[in-house]
Amino acid sequence: MAIEFYWGSGSPFAWRVMLTLEVKGLAYESKLLEFSKAEHKTPAYLRLNPRGKVPTLKDGDFVLYESLGIMSYLDRKYPDPPLFGKTAEETGLIWRTLAECESYMAPAGNKVVRPIFFGKGLDQVEEIQEAAQTLRQEFKMIDDRLARSNWLVGDKISAADIGVFPLVQLVLRAAGKEAAQPFHLGFLPLAQTFTNVARWVERIEALPNYQRTYPPHWRQ
Ligand SMILES: N[C@@H](CCC(=O)N[C@@H](CS)C(=O)NCC(=O)O)C(=O)O
Known part of the structure; x- marks a missing residue:
């Protein structure tokens, strides 16, 4: 089935x-x-x-x-290919990355992205700026990791990359919207702000069936 x-x-x-x-x-x-x-x-x-x-x-x-x-x-x-690490160390680092994403990037992303997409709460300027600062710190942390390696953990794509990537894309999409411009979020153009993240995004976008996963309403 x-x-x-x-x-x-x-x-x-x-x-x-x-x-x-x-x-x-x-x-x-x-x-x-x-x-x-x-x-x-x-x-x-x-x-x-x-x-x-x-x-x-x-x-x-x-x-x-x-x-x-x-x-x-x-x-x-369905263990092929393994996405949660080949060694105990890789598994620990992958889960650490995912936990960091859920604890820091996702809540801050929500505070920035929702007002921009839905127009509600755009007057909460201080809260949005504070969350954007947290997000920039998180982008910097992954940018530093990606300066040393093509992937967030180990030498192949893992659950760490797959787990973090959609949140990064969501932030970048929000940053490009007109409603985001007064906030000067500091993510775009990504190739200049977070160079290693930009290359990593390209790497994931080049994956064989990536286009099938792209949110359909983002194409409209
Ligand atoms: N922690 C959950 C989060 C799921 C979640 O928040 N999904 C949102 C879309 S991004 C949703 O379905 N929201 C609809 C709602 O809450 O009514 C997970 O990782 O699966």
Whole structure:
């Protein structure tokens, strides 16, 4: 039975799971939910994921939500290529990177990106500037790591890269919007602000099925 993957366009948490599926070359049935139609809040979907969020994965009878849980499940179940490290040290560093992303980048990103995308809370200038400062520090940390290596951990793409990348893309997309301009967020042009991150983004964009994972509504 094919894997069913429930996702929403532009969700960085769903995007990291889709990238995992593609990097592993797994066949899956795409279940794109429209946020605008509240398809993630229907009784049928809430039975799969009582939080009413994306992503959710169904593999046979097994249903799982929470992107990092799904990524580690997929890696254990379908180990080729391994994405959570070949050594204990790599595994520890990958989880550290993911934990840093959830603890620092994701909350700060939310505070910057949401007002810019949805227009609500743009008057909270101090809060946005403070979150943007945290984000710049996080970008700097990954930029420093990427100055020494093509990938965040080890010598191959791992769950660390796949987990962080969609959040970086979301911040960059927000930074390019007109509503972001008064804040002088300092991320663009990326090749000048965070050179190593820019090269890493290109590396991920060059992955074989990357285009299939690109949020459809970002193309419009
Ligand atoms: N920690 C969750 C976060 C999932 C999440 O926040 N998804 C958002 C989209 S980015 C969502 O579905 N929001 C809809 C809602 O909360 O109603 C994960 O990693 O899967």
